[in-house]
Amino acid sequence: MAFYPIDLIDGEQLVQELKxxxxxxKITMIESVDxxxxxxxxx
Numbered sequence: 001m002a003f004y005p006i007d008l009i010d011g012e013q014l015v016q017e018l019k020x021x022x023x024x025x026k027i028t029m030i031e032s033v034d035x036x037x038x039x040x041x042x043x
Contacts, residue, residue: 018025 019027
């Protein structure tokens, strides 16, 4: 039975490299708007 070494990778670094190289990823920017309920209570 042969044993092979396991290479551990940094997932964050892998994703960053894929983004920079444009390999297998699609980047989508999502705008998030939160309602300030306290502001509306004051008017």
